[in-house]
Structures are given as structure tokens and as C-alpha cells.
């Protein structure tokens with residue numbers, strides 16, 4: 001394990017994180033941080049340096065980390081099984097709970113980097129009647 005400095009911005013205070021790699025450190029930093037809640041994927045560009053360099057704080061890496069929103073719970077006893085039924089126009093729908101998972105290309109406004117953003121939408125009549133087909137089969 002190596003000690004890394006991590007920060008959301010090169011001018012902000014850093015946090016020291018022990019990790020196996022700069023990417024692991026950046027991921028741990030994002031996972032352990034408190035960020036505003038978001039229902040869609042969040043994009044972070046984390047500055048990472050060696051903690052041993054603290055006399056002169058050197059940012060050696062900029063690592064893009066995406067934090068996806070929490071999945072809605074699935075039907076009891078099931079894990080999400082995302083499918084792309086024809087009625088949903090390329091949007092994924094879970095065959096058990098009928099929730100929608102929508103993915104979109106997004107661009108980080110600060111860095112201009114593109115990434116895929118996910119968010120979830122509740123079941124509606126269309127997705128529920130499609131999902132019902134599977135429930136009938138499993139009984």
C-alpha cells in the first residue's frame with residue numbers, strides 16, 4: 001500500500017488515502033467523500049499525488065471517476081436483469097421489477113470529457129405489462 005494525496009481540485013485541501021494504485025486511491029476518495037446526492041451519474045476528476053511529496057505538493061495524475069446513482073431495489077428475491085424490450089426504444093428495463101435504466105452520453109462541463117451517465121425511472125404501465133410476461137412464465 002502506498003499513501004496518496006487526493007483532492008477534488010488542485011487548489012483544495014487534500015486527503016491522504018492508502019491504496020494499491022493511484023486509481024484505487026481516487027476511487028476510495030470518491031466513495032468516502034460526501035457529495036451532493038444526484039439521481040444521475042456524477043463525474044469527478046480527481047487530482048492524485050504521492051503523500052511523500054508533501055513538502056512540495058505535486059499532482060501527478062488526474063483520474064476520472066464516475067459515481068453511479070444507487071439502483072432502485074428489485075422485486076423481492078431477484079437481482080435486476082436489464083433487457084432492451086422493443087417498446088422501450090433502446091432504454092433498458094428490468095424484467096423483474098420493470099424499472100427503467102436510462103443511459104445517456106454526457107459531457108463534463110469543466111473538462112469537456114464525455115462519459116455515459118445513468119439514471120433510473122420508475123415502472124410505468126408499458127414496462128409493468130411487459131415484465132408481467134416473465135412473472136407468468138416463472139410460476
Ligand SMILES: [Zn+2]
Pocket residue numbers: 073074075079080081094095096097098099
Ligand atoms: Zn429489477
